[in-house]
Amino acid sequence: MSIPDLADVRTCGFPGCDQPVDLTSGVGRPAGYCADPAHNRAAAWRARRAEASPDARPAADDKLPVDAARQRASALRAQTSGMVELLQQQLAVLLDELRTLADPDAAEAQIEAVTSDAAEQVASATARANRAEAATRKAEAERAEADAAAEEAAVQVDELRPVLATLEQRAADLDSEIATANAANALAAIEIATLTAQVAGLTAENAAAAAQLAEATTLATTATAAKDEALAAARDAATRADTALGRAERAEAETSSTRDLLDQARTDGESARAEALVLTGRLATAISERDSATAEAERERSHGEQRVTDVRDALNSQIAQLRADLEQARTNESAQRTRTEPKKPRTPQD
Template identity: 30%
Template sequence: MSSTTTDTTTDATTCGFPGCTQPPSRRETGGRPPAYCDDDSHNAQTAFRERARLAKHGPPRRPDAPVTQAAASVRSLATRMAEELNNHVAGVADLADAAITALVTYSDRESFEVELQRAALEHQREIVAANEELQSQRERTDALLTEIADQRARADLAVAEQAALADRLDKATRNLEELRAALDSIRQQNAEETARANAEARRAEELEQAVLAANRAAEDRAAERDRANADRDAADAAADAERTRSAEAIERAEGLIARADAAAEDERARAAAAADRADAAVAAADRRVDAAEQRAASAIDNANEVARAAEARADAAERRADDAERRRADAERRTDAAAERYREELAAMGAIIDQLRSDADKSDTEP
């Protein structure tokens, strides 16, 4: 039995496009060897269209042999389907190789662990930086507390100086009281001396009156009158001397009192100034203590915030790692499902080709 077929097959050493005699491309694709030449228009789709065109417009078949023509058509179609299936399988194999390579890279446990370790290391570095910042804040707080202790010590020293000044002021006050008592004693003595001088003066006056009386009574007692005058002059001189000594004593006492008052006033002023300085130092120390406590609290809050942020980033990194693991598992499942579907399609297409070939063989054996 004769048959007419259209030869659309090509040599394995030439391009798979019908009628092209160029060798296949030497470009590396990472999968099956290329089946077409370097011409970009020669590929599986254009080759299929060219074969369909040749099959449609091929040489005329004998009208008196429809079964033979049908068998030839079946064989030609089976051959083309086999070629298309091979090309499709090659493309699917290339895609599967690329997908497997990407999946291997994506599912590389070592790379995933390295990335996770890098995230953990970054988290650890952030925690170390936060701890260092907290330690620095603590050191600054300790320095401030030391300075506050020094300020308090100086304030205590100022208070002690104020107490010493108060003691000196008390001593000066006691000395002033003693001086005042001495002045009162001197004044009392002066008063007594003045009283005695006045008494002497009165006696002198009485003597003068007696002398006058004696003079009036008897002029011959002139000598006695002269003695009385002399006594009166002596009494006057003594009274004047007593008055002079009293005045000098009073002046000395008043000078001592003035100096004592000035010294007491100076002591009071120095004590007041020392008290003011001590109060100012205590107030400044209290303000610095408050500021230091506020800065320490702020530093602790900042350190806690940094630690919380670092923990949040670590949690986010762990969540991203979990998401990556889930995506990797999903990709594996999708890849397995796609491979299974491709295998099923290939098996179905192989069964169809086998059935077509079987039908073609049966038609060849029929009379």
């Protein structure tokens, strides 16, 4: 048995199959596929088609590939005809554009337009350069002015330093004066409190005087009542005397025996008159005492009111003086602070 040459061994024609071709004897065309019954011409064509076109295809293409190819060829021919017409139109447009590109008049027009634009750009650039130069000169002038202003400000600062030192010393003096004024204000507050206490004491004294006046008024009222009682008693005594005299006169007229009674009645009348005189004296004394008490109470009230008025006026005067001193101190402090504020240096705009 002879060993076949390896170079004559053919592999299966199915894509991806490395098996040798089935060499089983038979008639007709030599076999080109292996012994696998699934590896045949139709299956190999479908496999190659699937590898060449990985997109999914309809199942009818696998069943009737020739008819499907004929239909697709017809569609592609129609599309190609339309594309040829479009290409002809585009070719005409292209030729027109190429003629314009080769036209010297068009080139001359473009050169003229470009030259005009370039001239405008040059003029604009020249104007910008002129403006930039003017701005540079202005900036240099402003810088020179700023340098001069800075030098002037430095000179002013040197001149103001002694003034500032003087103002600081003055401010320290003002602080000392303010402290003194505050101490004076504290003393004034103490004095005001003392005077307020004195006013309270005088008010209490005035109340006591008013109480005394009320008591004197009560005494006067009592004396008036006593006077009224004495007057009533005197009138009663006079009435009794008149009655006794009447009885005596009637008794003397009727009978001489009644002279003794008349004398007695006269004696009673004289006694009544004497009693009336005594009561009248007491009444005068009571009236005098009432008038004296009223006058004394009036003098005490007037004296108390005068003392209260004098103390109140003195307190108001002292309070007004203290307020004026405080206002003057505040005014002096404000003026000193205004003078001690350093002057602002002059700016270039000034």
